[in-house]
Amino acid sequence: MCIGCRAGGHGDRHGDDAMSRKSIGLRTWLIQRLSAVYMLLFVVIFAIYFVANIPTSFLEWRAMMANTFVAITTTLFFLSLLTHAWIGMRDVLMDYLHADSLRLVLLTGVGFALLGAAIWIMKILLTVSV
Amino acid sequence: MEDKKRPVFLDLTRIDMPVMAVLSFAHRVTGVLLFLSIPFVIYLLGLSLSSPQGYETVTSLFDSGLFRLGVLIILWCFSHHFFAGIRYFMLDLDIGVNVITGRRSAWCVLGAGLAVMVIGMVMML
Numbered sequence: 627m628c629i630g631c632r633a634g635g636h637g638d639r640h641g642d643d644a645m646s647r648k649s650i651g652l653r654t655w656l657i658q659r660l661s662a663v664y665m666l667l668f669v670v671i672f673a674i675y676f677v678a679n680i681p682t683s684f685l686e687w688r689a690m691m692a693n694t695f696v697a698i699t700t701t702l703f704f705l706s707l708l709t710h711a712w713i714g715m716r717d718v719l720m721d722y723l724h725a726d727s728l729r730l731v732l733l734t735g736v737g738f739a740l741l742g743a744a745i746w747i748m749k750i751l752l753t754v755s756v
Numbered sequence: 757m758e759d760k761k762r763p764v765f766l767d768l769t770r771i772d773m774p775v776m777a778v779l780s781f782a783h784r785v786t787g788v789l790l791f792l793s794i795p796f797v798i799y800l801l802g803l804s805l806s807s808p809q810g811y812e813t814v815t816s817l818f819d820s821g822l823f824r825l826g827v828l829i830i831l832w833c834f835s836h837h838f839f840a841g842i843r844y845f846m847l848d849l850d851i852g853v854n855v856i857t858g859r860r861s862a863w864c865v866l867g868a869g870l871a872v873m874v875i876g877m878v879m880m881l
Binding site: 659662663666669683684687688691704707708711714715718736739740743746747750754 | 784787788790791794795798801802804805807808811812838841842845848
């Protein structure tokens with residue numbers, strides 16, 4: 627069975643609703659899970675790596691994070707996290723807030739805050755080796 | 757459209773909540789708390805990488821009991837959300853979709869989340 631059908635993402639119109647609202651919901655559902663899988667793998671692997679090489683000084687800690695592979699995979703972790711947080715907060719706000727204006731204000735605020743966080747973390751992690 | 761006159765019963769203290777419902781609610785609450793922790797995490801990560809002084813500031817924060825408590829709360833939120841997420845993922849894949857397994861896996865998730873927090877607590881002692 628198609629995973630989208632099983633999730634109820636596109637009802638009984640399997641295959642012919644590429645741009646419908648329901649398939650947008652399905653795409654969101656899929657992004658939420660793909661970002662979760664990336665974060666899950668990253669956290670487990672990074673935790674093992676960290677415990678095996680516990681930094682004991684600033685220079686060791688900085689050297690660990692300045693490694694290109696670590697810096698890029700950590701940046702991807704945060705981008706997954708912020709995307710995941712956007713979808714989650716959006717779901718929560720849409721479930722509990724029914725006043726359109728308040729919902730719009732809060733969703734916009736959350737969105738800008740997460741975009742700002744994305745730029746902030748990229749500035750930190752992508753300049754740490756410079 | 758929705759019938760505005762239909763009865764709504766949402767007295768949370770009188771609704772019987774199975775452990776799966778508690779888990780579902782906790783998944784939301786921990787998710788929102790994790791969202792709120794993001795700026796603190798990024799700030800501390802940036803500070804620890806900025807200079808030797810910044811690194812010292814961050815490591816010395818662990819001397820404070822209040823800071824440790826905050827770290828433990830976030831650690832519990834993270835581990836709970838992590839294990840509950842794995843459980844939801846398995847339910848999406850049709851694994852464990854029946855009341856008995858579902859109830860058992862929900863208890864396992866609650867236990868695993870708390871276990872990670874206890875490990876963190878021991879490591880900070």
